[in-house]
Amino acid sequence: MKKILNQPADFVPEMLEGLLKAHPTQLAHAGDDLHCIVRADAPVQGKVALVTGGGSGHLPVFLGYVGKGMLDGCAVGDVFASPSAEQMLAVTQRIHGGRGVVYIYGNYGGDVMNFDMAAEMASFEEIEVRTVLVKDDVASAPPAEAGRRRGVAGMIFAFKCAGAKADQGGTLDEVVAAAEKALAHTRTMGVALSPCTVPRAGKPTFTIGEGEMEIGMGIHGEPGIKREPLQSADEITERMVLSILEDLQPAAGSRVAVMVNGLGATPPEELYIIYRRVHQLLAAREIRVHRAYVGEYATSMEMAGASITLMGVDDELAAWLDHPAQTPFFVQVA
Amino acid sequence: MKKILNQPADFVPEMLEGLLKAHPTQLAHAGDDLHCIVRADAPVQGKVALVTGGGSGHLPVFLGYVGKGMLDGCAVGDVFASPSAEQMLAVTQRIHGGRGVVYIYGNYGGDVMNFDMAAEMASFEEIEVRTVLVKDDVASAPPAEAGRRRGVAGMIFAFKCAGAKADQGGTLDEVVAAAEKALAHTRTMGVALSPCTVPRAGKPTFTIGEGEMEIGMGIHGEPGIKREPLQSADEITERMVLSILEDLQPAAGSRVAVMVNGLGATPPEELYIIYRRVHQLLAAREIRVHRAYVGEYATSMEMAGASITLMGVDDELAAWLDHPAQTPFFVQVA
Amino acid sequence: MNARLDEAAVAAAVARIGAELVAQEAALTALDQQMGDGDLGITLSKIGLALQEFVASTPVEGDLGKWLGKAGMAANRAGSSSFGTLLATALLRGGKAVAGKATLAGEDLAAFLAAADAGVQERGKAQLGDKTVIDALHPAAAAFGAAVADGKSVAEAGQAALAAAQAGRDSVTPLRSKIGRASWVGERTEGKVDPGCEALVVMLRALLG
Amino acid sequence: MNARLDEAAVAAAVARIGAELVAQEAALTALDQQMGDGDLGITLSKIGLALQEFVASTPVEGDLGKWLGKAGMAANRAGSSSFGTLLATALLRGGKAVAGKATLAGEDLAAFLAAADAGVQERGKAQLGDKTVIDALHPAAAAFGAAVADGKSVAEAGQAALAAAQAGRDSVTPLRSKIGRASWVGERTEGKVDPGCEALVVMLRALLG
């Protein structure tokens, strides 16, 4: 384990302390719990508020998207562990601007159970909460069982579109619909080349042999479709893009947004080599790229690997995507 | 070598092809050479132009800072290798907006020799070129031999300040002075925890034992001050910050900009744990943080480790830093 | 079946469970690394610590139901992975079932376990046979209830519950996990012990002292 | 000292150097990994390929000086690390010194080497003893010039240059590198061969055929 840390148990609180000190004009915390991250200007009165949450170890996911044009708050768990229902409730109370709250987060058991508990508690306080689950990882279950799929990098497109709609004054129903519309057109698939280590566990959760890769691995090291010999960038990219296209079925002449996401240790150079092939494969099918995001958007600490996300866009989704946003990890100007 | 690539020899051209396809509204290339990256709207008439260049493998350095408010062009070399003088000249010709060109780049032999050759060639074409060398790495030579120091992450502050000055209509002299002023107050130090692999070499340039780190290592794996047992985040941070402060000597009550930069495989979580301690150490000396940059700004492919950069700022430097900028890797709104 | 557990006995039992969860961190982590994300040991060790602190700092004040519910809140605060949340739910719902009681008879403990079982099923939406903690919890709660109804002592009923939990755990070991993180591991879960079932067995064993 | 090298001989010599640089990629990479960034072998292999292509595609057309200068441009295009740029500079400056010549006598070759030596020193700003290629190049150029002045054949002068380059290389091996990337390695460079000196020896050996 080659990590820069102090006591493993302090990993998350110290990370949060550093983060709040680094971005004091943008972020604050609710109550006295650093795990309850909110926009510094929360609550934004008259705006539908968006809340996410989940385990640590995925920066910029989740809290990195709290800011103007995206999310209002985030409950932060320990590494790869859900935050508690109480923490979610504390965030919810702090960011509620009077027009309801949308929970958008990845489909993981612990998170679902806690957000469900939090939503029950919030309803006691007359805060209307709606839930949108992100289930974009095509490798995690076949289409017939899409409800079992994991939520991975595609959640950023949901944050972006729902965040834009909320920023434009949308109602609770409209913001939920924006998130659901984005997700209905979003699919992701990833490949992992090396494992990662939960600081408190002290050793990697799993191993991947020197010449191997795992196609379809999840962002906590959940197993994928197949462990196989490491292939070339073009071959890996084809595998991922073809699986996504089969599931998404975009029409020739249509447009997509593309995200090529690094899992942590894979350098941006390699992500652009992947993007090159994605672009070629789409061009061959007469699919145009509305916007490309290449970088680290949803990571697994120091895992090597990458994921590809495609979102089919119409004019409405494209406009939400193009809407400005400003968070500590994501800045987009009009 | 766990890399996502095709033929090692195609690593850089394919990366550039992907990058230009991903950012078609922001970047273009001069002539038919993908290695000559320029702003899509170059030349910006009436503006002093800024050019950088150097080896690949450091994204966002160098080409990632080409864009509004920062640089006009970048000559891109192979991995860890200087681009050619001809390529630098091609970029220079393409971005010259009639008010002169500033070369700002890191103090590495190959780059210096080639930029010197390019400047000689440019002078034949009546393009006035001035050179500013970045030498911010305190670990690479003692203060008495500061001229021998390497250029590392501190160059981003020079790009930012000189870029702002040029954007505000500064003259060639003023833009050079802005870069030099920024650099006079900028110091960096890094620590490496693992090596990186040049794709064509196929194996790591050097090794670092399982429980070891190298304090002061350069971004191509140049040796640092000392190879020692891996320490805690707080201890590592203290080592780096104290070395920088000794060299920079900022006064109590003064302000600094801070950059905590990941070298590639070190996750953002760990960078924030480092930032936490930086902030504490500065606060204890009554030094205020004007702005904090935490993330990957100058990398060494998949190297694990981090660097810390401090720039002492007065009102002028602070204002240049706060000026908006927009590149594929660096977006800042006012 | 006559002895009633008093405040001290219940508090001691919760503290014992807490201590055992800390002690089993490595073993549970290893199990969760085989078919999950490797956090179960860490989560339960944090919860174990929190439960011990809770026992030390929170007097029962005559209402064991309320006290157990508060223990659930403390558990959720300390660790909120799937299992951690289900454990919190079990304490909350079980506590509600024995609200107002100053001591717990065998029937109360049976009601606690039945409510916990129902709460975990409701919160987690798993079916029996999906290979989760409920495949151990449900038979354990049923065996405890049956033993109490048969007039067995709390200790005897507890042994029956432990045996049922172990049998339940073992019965699903050959199966494929159908829910939660382990479901993504698919056929590779076959033949491996479900970490949640094992955690329940660990807790019951500690409970029996 | 009477034979003059014609176009074909010079072109063949450049091609031989090119081929040898490709062949030595691994060895030079290994040396540069010890005290640099490990790119020297790669750079020189790319330059070697480029020089072979240059020879194959670019006719001399009566002016060996201009042709050698163009070879320098091709080399810089192919690989522009410190050593690559100094090699390009050597070809550019050396070529200028024999501009207009259709064949090269011993004196021309001596002038070429002297100009290359001066050019490399000017471009790289290194001092003798800094442990760089000039510690091999300068004595080699001097030895060649002296041998030619002594009336030795080109082949004999070449052998003298190679011996001087090897001696120069070995003389600085115990020293500490004072310039370029290796200077940052400090005392750890002591006792290790300078990769640039070795590359020059490789090229001279290939030149002699």
Ligand SMILES: Nc1ncnc2c1ncn2[C@@H]1O[C@H](COP(=O)(O)OP(=O)(O)O)[C@@H](O)[C@H]1O
């Ligand atoms: N929906 C569910 N219902 C019941 N038990 C579950 C459920 N999901 C997971 N479990 C149990 O929890 C155990 C894993 O716990 P934990 O590591 O906390 O989960 P995770 O890390 O996935 O949040 C499993 O072995 C299983 O027994």
Ligand SMILES: Nc1ncnc2c1ncn2[C@@H]1O[C@H](COP(=O)(O)OP(=O)(O)O)[C@@H](O)[C@H]1O
């Ligand atoms: N300033 C200089 N002057 C002369 N020779 C130099 C200089 N810098 C480096 N060299 C030579 O170049 C060799 C390294 O070449 P190369 O790997 O291309 O350098 P880098 O990778 O640092 O750009 C050294 O061994 C040395 O002989």
Ligand SMILES: [Mg+2]
């Ligand atoms: Mg978990």
Ligand SMILES: [Mg+2]
């Ligand atoms: Mg990285």
Ligand SMILES: [Mg+2]
């Ligand atoms: Mg788990």
Ligand SMILES: [Mg+2]
């Ligand atoms: Mg080198």
